[in-house]
Amino acid sequence: xxxxPGHKIYPYLLRNMxxxxxxxxxxxxxxxxPIGRGxxxxxxxxxxASRAVLAWRLSNTMDVSFCVAALEEALATYGTPEIFxxxxxxxxxxxxxxxxxxGAGIKISMDGRGRWMDNVFIERLWRSLKHEDIYLKxxxxxxxxxxxxxxxxxxxxxxxxxxxxxxxxxxxxxxERMQAAQAVDMVDNADALTTCPQxxxxxxxLAA
Numbered sequence: 001x002x003x004x005p006g007h008k009i010y011p012y013l014l015r016n017m018x019x020x021x022x023x024x025x026x027x028x029x030x031x032x033x034p035i036g037r038g039x040x041x042x043x044x045x046x047x048x049a050s051r052a053v054l055a056w057r058l059s060n061t062m063d064v065s066f067c068v069a070a071l072e073e074a075l076a077t078y079g080t081p082e083i084f085x086x087x088x089x090x091x092x093x094x095x096x097x098x099x100x101x102x103g104a105g106i107k108i109s110m111d112g113r114g115r116w117m118d119n120v121f122i123e124r125l126w127r128s129l130k131h132e133d134i135y136l137k138x139x140x141x142x143x144x145x146x147x148x149x150x151x152x153x154x155x156x157x158x159x160x161x162x163x164x165x166x167x168x169x170x171x172x173x174x175x176e177r178m179q180a181a182q183a184v185d186m187v188d189n190a191d192a193l194t195t196c197p198q199x200x201x202x203x204x205x206l207a208a
Contacts, residue, residue, distance in 0.1 A: 028092065029122040046125060
């Protein structure tokens with residue numbers, strides 16, 4: 001969670017904000033997972049409004065590349081969020097990661113130093129993953145862990161009901177809200193279309 005020397009720290013933008021639509025705010029975090037006689041690092045990107053996991057990557061090093069790979073996958077698959085929130089870790093404050101966000105026109109938000117509650121939804125994801133899968137399965141190696149985590153995240157996204165989501169699944173909520181937002185956009189665009197001037201319409205009728 002410590003930024004590297006010279007890395008820019010961005011302000012926290014989510015305080016007192018109502019987050020109620022998909023792609024309004026995404027968040028990312030890294031956790032470590034005990035695997036065999038060692039451990040691996042896991043990064044995940046979630047949509048705050050729906051709690052859906054949009055992308056994730058496992059790595060045996062803390063190099064920023066696995067975080068950037070997860071970000072690129074999420075952007076390519078799910079579109080672009082308005083705000084992206086992380087902690088102040090060196091991976092997320094790196095030029096490679098923040099540059100990708102800035103290049104996509106995304107506002108960057110970072111938790112206050114040591115304030116895990118600023119990114120509480122992804123912390124809850126880690127707790128569920130570890131207690132429902134990692135600690136129970138005791139994966140022997142990275143290959144087992146990758147397959148097991150993929151299975152659990154598919155279950156979490158598409159079959160695990162959330163009380164806070166009205167007993168719907170995260171991905172169902174993401175799709176429903178995205179479809180609703182797209183419908184509103186279509187209505188707005190229709191209202192903005194220019195119409196045929198009334199005088200021209202009358203002229204065409206007379207000519208007929």
